[in-house]
Amino acid sequence: MAYTPYPQSYYAFSANPAPQRPPLIGEHETDVCVIGAGYTGLSTALFLLENGFRVTVLEAAQVGFGASGRNGGQIVNSYSRDIDVIERNTNSQAAALMGQMAFEGGRVIRERIERYNIQCDLKNGGVFAAFTSRQMEHLEAQKRLWERYGHTQLELLDRQAIRRVVACDNYVGGLLDHTGGHIHPLNLALGEAAAVESLGGVIHEQSPVVRIERGTTPVAHTSQGRVRAKFLVVAGNAYLGNLLPELAAKSMPCGSQVIATEPLSEELALSLLPQDYCVEDCNYLLDYYRLSADRRLIYGGGVTYGARDPANIEAIIRPKLLNTFPQLQNVKIDFAWTGNFLLTLSRLPQVGRIGDNIYYSQGCSGHGVTYTHLAGKVLAEALRGQAERFDAFAGLPHYPFPGGRLFRIPLTALGAGYYQLRDRLGV
Known part of the structure; x- marks a missing residue:
């Protein structure tokens, strides 16, 4: 089986020691299977484990391999589009909830660092x-x-x-x-993964999910095994590929x-x-x-x-x-x-449910360090039957990119070029 190492970044160079977690082999059952061991997946897993769920996390490469272990390491509040944009695009009750949550992710990070003694240079x-x-x-x-x-x-x-x-x-x-x-982002992810395991959670690295079997008891398939669960949480973000085509079309x-x-x-x-x-x-x-x-x-x-x-x-x-x-x-x-x-086209996160038992959060749009930690809490609340905050996010519109997959890159780059010109002109 192919092994996917960390990229040669400063963060990988200076990462705290961490075990290599074995790939998934054979058949397993759990309450919740989380796909992706970045911030969204790890935050979700921690909140679920703290509330008595059995959790298995499947990671295609290594913990924090994607944006969670490569980003600028900055704790920035709110969302990629601010609360005033949300106020204009949803009802007053949902906007009020999302405004209250806009500053919660940073508090979650600091609470995790303190509770689990995570060494990440805060x-x-x-x-x-x-x-x-x-x-x-x-x-x-x-x-x-x-x-x-x-x-x-x-x-x-x-x-x-x-x-x-x-x-x-x-x-x-x-x-x-x-x-x-600011923090060392990869060390934060590694510390959260260790916290997941300290609570009995299981993490399998080098275990890309190749197929999701939908149904009353969904199954996540890898090349060497599968996990049957009551719920799936899809947290692959930019590294999800086309595993769920309905998500890929809108990001x-x-x-x-x-x-x-x-x-x-x-x-x-x-x-x-x-x-x-x-x-x-x-x-x-x-x-x-x-x-x-x-x-x-x-x-x-x-x-x-x-x-x-x-x-x-x-x-x-x-x-x-x-x-x-x-x-x-x-x-x-x-x-x-x-x-x-x-x-995402709106630059707001996309949160939702596919069927009754597949949950997802994606599309931080470059503003993910704090949001992903909040998202884990919101997803865990929904799986516990407390969906008010989840529904506030899920109610935001999820737009497909104009031109479909073929033209979304040139059209988006053209739009970004317009704003870059505005930056240079100071208007």
């Missing part, structure tokens, strides 16, 4: 950085919106204040979320690129980000960066529609890094990698 504080007065007006409106839903740990930064937070002259201001922050994998520098001196690192906050800018195709625990600058950005791997990641991201921090001109890049996230 640091507090995240900054949204504005290039233009128009973007700053948007941040002011965002602050008012979030405060309306009870999220008050926010601080507006003017040009002088943001210069004290990040050593970059490009920004006119920003918004500091004191409940934001599109996209690639994002990340680089990590060589370790910086303590003096240089603190001069760049004195408070060790993470930062993302306010452009439509945004850039994001932070310091690692060993003082590397981790910098990401760019989108590759259709999840193609660029030939030279450093050539794409290094100019962005130097535009932000020209003082790093002579710094060596030690790691460059790409990973896929799943885009």
